Amino acid sequence: MKKPTSWLLIANSSSAKIYEIETIRSLAIVETFEHPESRLHNRDLVSDKPGRDFESFDQTRHSMEPHTTPKQNEFNIFAKQLASYLETARNDGKFKKLYISASPSLLGLLRQFLHTPTAKLVCGELNKDMTHMTPDEIMTHLPFFN
Numbered sequence: 001m002k003k004p005t006s007w008l009l010i011a012n013s014s015s016a017k018i019y020e021i022e023t024i025r026s027l028a029i030v031e032t033f034e035h036p037e038s039r040l041h042n043r044d045l046v047s048d049k050p051g052r053d054f055e056s057f058d059q060t061r062h063s064m065e066p067h068t069t070p071k072q073n074e075f076n077i078f079a080k081q082l083a084s085y086l087e088t089a090r091n092d093g094k095f096k097k098l099y100i101s102a103s104p105s106l107l108g109l110l111r112q113f114l115h116t117p118t119a120k121l122v123c124g125e126l127n128k129d130m131t132h133m134t135p136d137e138i139m140t141h142l143p144f145f146n
Helices: 070-091 104-113 135-141
Strands: 006-011 015-023 026-034 052-054 061-063 097-102 122-126
Touching: 006 026, 006 070, 006 104, 015 070, 026 070, 026 135, 070 104, 097 104
Parallel strands: 006 097, 097 122
Antiparallel strands: 006 015, 015 026, 052 061
16 A cells, blocks of 8 residues: 655745655655746836826825735735645645645745645645755755654
8 A cells, every 4th residue: 555645845935846755854856836927026027107096086196006016916826826736736636745845925825825625734834945955955954854
């Protein structure tokens, strides 16, 4: 009988890697994601100036600000993409346990966007960006594997 598969998501707001945990000290890459739009400045994500609006009681005009910045919108898009991928993989039975290490802002978004059945498979979280680390370095930094 095959041992239940565990996955490890290492992510920040613009890149992510999913590893299969083969043994307690061995990781195999499953998928890599890049979202370069998250690295852009707000001014590079907007094609023109904000819309204009009139005050209801006089002729004063002012710009209309979006509720979220374009950069925050890109963070949301990337977090939803990761959550959707994990949901599909869970439905396909590709993993039974999920560990997440992500930058603080992305970890919060993932908590928000993960579907409840997938979120229930999360066995450990670490509020840290380790996308620049090698698999060996990652394993030494994860408290749930030491």
